[in-house]
Each structure stands twice: as structure tokens, then as C-alpha cells.
Amino acid sequence: MSHRKFSDRRGSRWEVRVASRSEWRFEPLPGNPDTPRRVRPPLYTGDDPFELSEQELQSILGNATPDAKTGRGTPGASPFGEVHEPRRKKSPFLDDLADDD
Structure with missing residues (x-):
């Protein structure tokens, strides 16, 4: 389905x-x-925004809530004060085994 502008x-x-x-x-x-x-569409619309007029879309947009920003890509600072460091990648040639802690 295409997107309505x-x-x-x-x-x-x-x-x-x-x-x-x-x-x-x-x-x-x-x-x-x-x-x-984002918003929950009205029941009468079904799943097609092309069935609505611009005035109806404007009204629905007025009831919409801002999307929450989720930082799922990179972990941020821990609220518990812990420091997160990603594990070091090992060499595929296994020549870094002596450095293992």
C-alpha cells in the first residue's frame, strides 16, 4: 500500500x-x-487513509502522540552507574589468546 501525503x-x-x-x-x-x-486510527477508517479527507487526517494528527525515541542501537549510560564496555573481538587467527583476561 502506498503512503498518503x-x-x-x-x-x-x-x-x-x-x-x-x-x-x-x-x-x-x-x-x-x-x-x-503515532496514533490508533478511528474504527470507521479501516486500514486505508486514502478513504479520509484532509480535514479528517488533520483531526487524527491532532490526537496523535509523539513517537518515543528508543536508543536500541547503542546502549546508553546505565541508570545504575555501571559502565558498559563491549567485548573485544578476538582475532580469527587466535593470535590474541595470550591477552585474554
Whole structure:
């Protein structure tokens, strides 16, 4: 399914992406400084944002919550004060076994 593009009431451009039956994501297009948002679509829409008018999409966007930033890629600082260091990679030639702790 393609993604629907529309303008909000301020004129900022957005793209609606259907993530699942219970979640739509609103992604800001280039030139829009807002953060991505997510929302549970109304029951009457089904899973097709093309069935809605721009006014309905603007109303749904107004009820959307900002996406939480999840730093799943790199572990951040531990809230317990512990220091996390990734394990050193071993040489495929096994010539670093003497350095093992």
C-alpha cells in the first residue's frame, strides 16, 4: 500500500504510514521540523487513509502522540552507574589468546 501525503492546518507536510490495523504513523516530510507521531486510527477508517479527507487526517494528527525515541542501537549510560564496555573481538587467527583476561 502506498503512503498518503497531506498538509496539516499550519501547512506542514506529513506522510501517513499504516503500521498495523491498530497503529498509523505520521512521518514529517522534508521541511517539516516536527517529530514523528503515532496514533490508533478511528474504527470507521479501516486500514486505508486514502478513504479520509484532509480535514479528517488533520483531526487524527491532532490526537496523535509523539513517537518515543528508543536508543536500541547503542546502549546508553546505565541508570545504575555501571559502565558498559563491549567485548573485544578476538582475532580469527587466535593470535590474541595470550591477552585474554
